[in-house]
Amino acid sequence: MENGDFISVNYVGKYDNGTIFDTSLIDVAKEAGLYDVNSSRTYEPLSFVVGKRQLIRWF
Structure with a gap:
């Protein structure tokens, strides 16, 4: 990976205790x-440009 590269990643966000709070994977979310079947949320990879500071630092 280099600055300026466009990439997409799947992710699972967890608290220190292991509880999942967010994900891009529908099976993990379920x-x-x-x-939530009534939500308009789509589960798909997160896309961004490397080096453009589009994500929070720890990601």
């Missing part, structure tokens, strides 16, 4: 109880 298993964690995050999926």
